Ligand code: TRP
């Protein structure tokens with residue numbers, strides 16, 4: 001029996017890219033041995049921005065599960081499930097929404113940021129304001145001790161902790177655990193154009209990209225902008241491509257690039273060729289795993305079905321304790 005429980009989730013809103021992998025998923029994979037892990041495909045959360053095209057969410061949920069499995073989440077170690085299959089998430093969200101003061105949600109920094117970021121749909125909904133409340137329900141239903149999140153999600157976790165404290169104070173019974181953020185240090189990886197890697201910027205390398213697509217994307221990658229001509233010296237520290245070498249290439253190759261870039265002994269084209277080679281090699285295990293998984297799509301559905309069974313039992317029990325604490329039984 002593992003001592004501590006982890007819960008995390010991702011919205012099914014499209015293919016995962018290397019930013020998602022190095023920013024979260026890789027960390028999840030390594031947490032599986034030490035913790036009892038629950039990973040939720042947060043399809044109701046996805047609805048907050050995809051409510052105009054909800055028909056895409058089912059497909060995305062399946063794709064997300066495939067991405068997870070190909071990256072190394074292991075159904076023998078972790079419980080993976082689709083949020084909306086456990087109706088207790090909705091029930092607890094509703095109950096919590098009665099005790100959460102609206103100003104807590106309005107002053108959440110990610111609320112405003114996301115509203116500014118997402119321009120193609122109206123993000124002024126009641127449900128979007130309550131996003132952290134639903135996320136809190138996700139976490140505390142499973143009495144998770146830790147939530148692995150990026151720094152940008154830390155304010156959400158603070159709200160979760162405040163909600164738990166408020167519930168315990170109001171009903172004088174400790175049903176939940178105050179979840180703690182588990183923030184991992186993430187290597188800085190930008191997109192092809194130097195902006196943050198994002199599906200909407202069209203600058204992402206997806207973990208499901210074919211070898212050909214990856215090679216083509218590396219060719220188009222922005223390098224040191226000061227290095228306009230082949231014989232201009234470059235600076236790996238000012239280069240958008242070099243961080244990929246830090247992840248994928250061996251130290252000897254990196255040492256060589258560090259010196260040969262600064263003296264213009266190599267050009268960016270040479271450097272891209274080297275990266276293509278190491279990166280394709282590095283991504284190979286995921287690509288092969290994906291092939292195996294896609295050959296047996298029924299297994300993916302079975303994994304999610306079994307995950308939901310296991311998750312549901314835990315969620316039902318917590319929900320029962322919640323009603324009892326509130327004397328609603
Ligand atoms: N908000 C998270 C994201 O967009 C997804 C999420 C849903 C989540 N429920 C969660 C993350 C619970 C951590 C814990 O990435």
Ligand code: SF4
Nearest residue numbers: 224234239261268271
């Ligand atoms: Fe970047 Fe490599 Fe070009 Fe140097 S040689 S600027 S590290 S791509």
